Amino acid sequence: MDELLKILASNALESRETIARMLNLSVEEVQARIAEYERAGIIRGYQAILNEDQLDLDKVTAVIEVKVTPQREGGFDRIAERISRFPEVRSAYLMSGAYDLLLFVEGRNLREVAAFVSEKLAPLEGVLSTATHFMLKTYKRLGVLMHPETPDERLAVSP
Amino acid sequence: MNASLSLRDRLARQVRDIPRSGIRDFFDIVSTMRDVISLSIGEPDFDTPWHVREYTVFALERGATHYTSNLGYLELRRALSRYVARQFGAEYNPETEILVTVGVSEALDLALRALLNPGDEVLYHEPCYVSYRALVLFAHGVPVAVETRAEDGFRLTRAMLEARVTPRTKVLLLNFPNNPTGAVMSRQDLEEIAAFVREHDLLVITDDIYAELTYDQPHTSIVSLPGMRDRTILLHGFSKAWAMTGFRLGYACAPAELTEAMMKIHQYTMLCASSLSQKAALEALSRPEQDVAEMVEEYRRRRNFIASALADLGLPCTRPLGAFYAFPNISRFGLSSKDFALRLLREENVAAVPGTAFGECGEGFLRCAYATSMDKLKEAMERLARFVQRLERERR
Numbered sequence: 001m002d003e004l005l006k007i008l009a010s011n012a013l014e015s016r017e018t019i020a021r022m023l024n025l026s027v028e029e030v031q032a033r034i035a036e037y038e039r040a041g042i043i044r045g046y047q048a049i050l051n052e053d054q055l056d057l058d059k060v061t062a063v064i065e066v067k068v069t070p071q072r073e074g075g076f077d078r079i080a081e082r083i084s085r086f087p088e089v090r091s092a093y094l095m096s097g098a099y100d101l102l103l104f105v106e107g108r109n110l111r112e113v114a115a116f117v118s119e120k121l122a123p124l125e126g127v128l129s130t131a132t133h134f135m136l137k138t139y140k141r142l143g144v145l146m147h148p149e150t151p152d153e154r155l156a157v158s159p
Numbered sequence: 160m161n162a163s164l165s166l167r168d169r170l171a172r173q174v175r176d177i178p179r180s181g182i183r184d185f186f187d188i189v190s191t192m193r194d195v196i197s198l199s200i201g202e203p204d205f206d207t208p209w210h211v212r213e214y215t216v217f218a219l220e221r222g223a224t225h226y227t228s229n230l231g232y233l234e235l236r237r238a239l240s241r242y243v244a245r246q247f248g249a250e251y252n253p254e255t256e257i258l259v260t261v262g263v264s265e266a267l268d269l270a271l272r273a274l275l276n277p278g279d280e281v282l283y284h285e286p287c288y289v290s291y292r293a294l295v296l297f298a299h300g301v302p303v304a305v306e307t308r309a310e311d312g313f314r315l316t317r318a319m320l321e322a323r324v325t326p327r328t329k330v331l332l333l334n335f336p337n338n339p340t341g342a343v344m345s346r347q348d349l350e351e352i353a354a355f356v357r358e359h360d361l362l363v364i365t366d367d368i369y370a371e372l373t374y375d376q377p378h379t380s381i382v383s384l385p386g387m388r389d390r391t392i393l394l395h396g397f398s399k400a401w402a403m404t405g406f407r408l409g410y411a412c413a414p415a416e417l418t419e420a421m422m423k424i425h426q427y428t429m430l431c432a433s434s435l436s437q438k439a440a441l442e443a444l445s446r447p448e449q450d451v452a453e454m455v456e457e458y459r460r461r462r463n464f465i466a467s468a469l470a471d472l473g474l475p476c477t478r479p480l481g482a483f484y485a486f487p488n489i490s491r492f493g494l495s496s497k498d499f500a501l502r503l504l505r506e507e508n509v510a511a512v513p514g515t516a517f518g519e520c521g522e523g524f525l526r527c528a529y530a531t532s533m534d535k536l537k538e539a540m541e542r543l544a545r546f547v548q549r550l551e552r553e554r555r
Contacts, residue, residue: 003456003460006456007460011533014533018464018533018537021463021464021467021468022460022461022463022464022533023460023463024463024467152204154200154202154204155186155200156186156189156190156195156197156199156200156510157182157185157186157189157190157197157199157200157510157512158182158186158199158200158201158202159180159182159201159288159289159290159338159516
């Protein structure tokens with residue numbers, strides 16, 4: 001992967017000046033390349049990684065395994081894209097193995113998610129079955145540990 | 160006890176007469192202060208790769224808690240032999256030519272003690288790691304420093320060595336990539352040194368601890384040059400490339416007779432390196448490419464950042480090509496390295512080691528380790544900029 005993307009993927013707020021220094025580029029070049037990635041749709045957005053467990057939100061997340069029938073002309077894509085359009089669905093992946101789609105679905109409470117599954121998702125044409133698992137606690141998200149890491153134990157000066 | 164004789168007088172001369180490391184003095188001052196951003200840490204800020212730590216716990220559970228062979232686990236020596244062949248371009252027999260040690264520090268001590276008779280001279284280049292001179296003296300040798308210069312990119316040249324070689328010279332001690340300058344030696348540079356070594360029939364100890372950490376060209380070790388393997392002791396370890404400093408694990412590769420001699424001392428002093436650390440090293444060698452490549456990439460970005468930031472401050476700095484140190488020249492402010500470092504510490508809470516800790520010719524320089532997070536590095540450079548502006552105003 002392009003080093004510029006690696007830097008942004010680990011810290012999108014890194015200043016353009018610092019990125020330029022790190023990559024031996026000019027600030028203008030960095031800006032132009034980021035703009036190009038955005039235009040091409042490779043960079044699709046910038047978000048903060050939250051530790052939601054600390055926020056006491058009225059929110060539950062379910063991980064749902066979905067078996068579907070692939071459709072003629074469109075295969076899994078048509079049904080997957082259709083499911084992805086529901087705002088409750090935060091992430092959706094096509095999987096190999098025992099089921100076809102893996103969804104991360106959010107709702108205010110268990111009942112709301114249950115309603116989404118039974119009223120919206122399961123009745124869709126092409127959906128054969130679903131299995132819903134609720135997430136209890138987040139230890140790591142997007143490569144970031146959610147619990148404070150051990151402080152730097154190195155001596156302040158060493159040879 | 161005889162009151163006329165102080166305890167100090169009873170110390171061995173070669174120990175008593177060696178001053179403590181300048182790093183220790185500096186450490187004592189830094190440790191009294193709070194909220195210091197430290198650019199004076201000579202070890203990686205990365206954690207030891209998780210699979211290595213996890214495997215070490217497993218090894219502990221499995222009971223790897225006993226003495227090992229004096230040379231180290233044979234399985235580890237076999238893995239080392241394969242790694243060394245690939246990384247350094249020299250073949251060593253794992254049965255007789257590899258000795259696992261408690262860090263490269265022990266390996267260096269063993270190498271010097273195994274080779275030196277009282278009065279034998281050791282050529283080494285300064286600025287350099289703090290222990291070289293002291294270890295030569297402990298081994299009753301005579302340290303002969305060769306000064307490398309910023310204008311040569313802190314590389315060693317044959318002419319410099321020719322000026323200091325004598326009939327008593329026995330060993331040439333090398334350390335590239337270099338702490339504290341970040342200098343590396345190209346194959347061409349080393350060929351000149353190898354010719355000098357062959358002509359004067361010297362032995363070489365090469366401390367290649369930073370071998371993996373090069374940013375613009377792959378490392379070349381002097382052992383890979385014609386005729387050098389059989390007169391060289393190669394030292395390497397896991398502290399830097401795998402961020403395993405606390406494991407204290409290094410090794411020496413050398414022709415069997417030299418390995419046997421070092422092993423003799425090791426056997427009577429250390430017995431063997433820690434069994435758990437040896438297991439950890441074995442696991443580290445299972446996927447060196449991935450572990451090391453990620454860290455090298457990150458260090459390279461930081462190197463680029465610090466080199467560019469120092470240039471903007473008008474602090475001339477030989478481009479660091481390896482290790483994780485920048486060694487800028489700070490002499491234009493008319494302060495000694497020590498005074499500069501102390502004021503930087505007191506006024507801006509940034510710790511960087513005065514160049515003189517690495518030899519007298521380090522006067523006028525400052526060692527800035529960039530083995531620290533980008534955020535801290537950025538903050539440190541902002542503070543350094545403020546400090547430099549203040550010094551400039553004072554001089555007007």
